[in-house]
Amino acid sequence: QVQLVESGGGLVQSGGSLRLSCAASGIIFSLYDMNWFRQAPGKQRELVAGVTTGDTTDYADSVKGRFTISRDNAKSTLYLQMDSLKPEDSAVYYCQAEIRWRAIEYWGQGTQVTVSS
Numbered sequence: 001q002v003q004l005v006e007s008g009g010g011l012v013q014s015g016g017s018l019r020l021s022c023a024a025s026g027i028i029f030s031l032y033d034m035n036w037f038r039q040a041p042g043k044q045r046e047l048v049a050g051v052t053t054g055d056t057t058d059y060a061d062s063v064k065g066r067f068t069i070s071r072d073n074a075k076s077t078l079y080l081q082m083d084s085l086k087p088e089d090s091a092v093y094y095c096q097a098e099i100r101w102r103a104i105e106y107w108g109q110g111t112q113v114t115v116s117s
Helices: none
Strands: 003-007 010-013 018-025 033-039 046-051 057-059 067-072 077-082 091-099 104-107 111-116
Touching: 003 091, 018 033, 018 091, 018 111, 033 067, 033 077, 046 067, 046 077, 057 067
Parallel strands: 010 111
Antiparallel strands: 003 018, 018 077, 033 046, 033 091, 046 057, 067 077, 091 104, 091 111
């Protein structure tokens, strides 16, 4: 059974930091590209950051220079370090594991991040 479990969300003031984690089980973690998405109320889910199996990273323009994605294959865990948080970063954050060419993807249940002004 595949499970992706996010943690680390919460309430933080503008300018603060949070570190999200996504613990994976039931998959060979190192074989999957990993992504963080977020969805704010009334908005579509958007890709925030991704890291490939080869450790290539990519970020949405809105978070470049503030967020850092990383992975620890030995721990089957994905991270998102979020610094200089803004109220517009408030959303439910989801991790996703995918093997795109095989059309395989798994999602976590999400963790709420709220940034107060």
